[in-house]
Amino acid sequence: MDNSISALYKDLRKKYGRPEGQWKLWCKRPKTLTEREEVVVGAILTQNTNWKNVEYALANLKKEKLCSLSKINGINKLRLSRLVKPSGFYNQKTDYLKRTAKFIDEECGGLRKLGKKPLVELKKELTALKGLGRETADSIILYALDKPVFVIDAYTRRLAKKLNLTDNLSYLSLQNLFESNLPRSYKLYQDFHALIVINEKQGR
DNA sequence: CACCAGGAATGTA
């Protein structure tokens, strides 16, 4: 563990300690089932949207005790769309949430059962869902299911470019770069990715 | 008032 990637983690860790704020829940260990479901919902709502707006939407859902996959599966679309409106793209996100909730809750029998599937299968099935691309699927796998997959997002990409970590900035290349230079630990991946985002947000 | 934020689907070439 003596490469520039793990050195980067040590620096960030020394600088910020444990991830705070919005990341407190996502990096919490262990999480309750309810908390895991909130992570799934948040992962979808945060697509191309700042976290502040996601918080408004999550607050709306929680206020009505609807921040759960089974509730979202049952609720009517119009009502759901009104609640998630502050996060933007609310028609799309309503559709994505309902499809995802139905898949996990009905077809898989819940998050717990979903989590028992092997990693390759998880990636395949989640990205097959409408509205879940590589990043959102990996976020769910890492932060809701606690499985070691390094999430690549705009911040990770920006940092990699800034530090010239590699010349290939494609998703899979970056993911491989981080995963092959770190121990395969979901705890490490969670904290590291969170710290990258925190750091990139600060430095601007 | 203009621009953008932790994306993804769809269409085109």
Added chain:
DNA sequence: TACATTCATGGT
């Protein structure tokens, strides 16, 4: 594979 367009709110 690569790029453009669409979806849409709230912050700065």
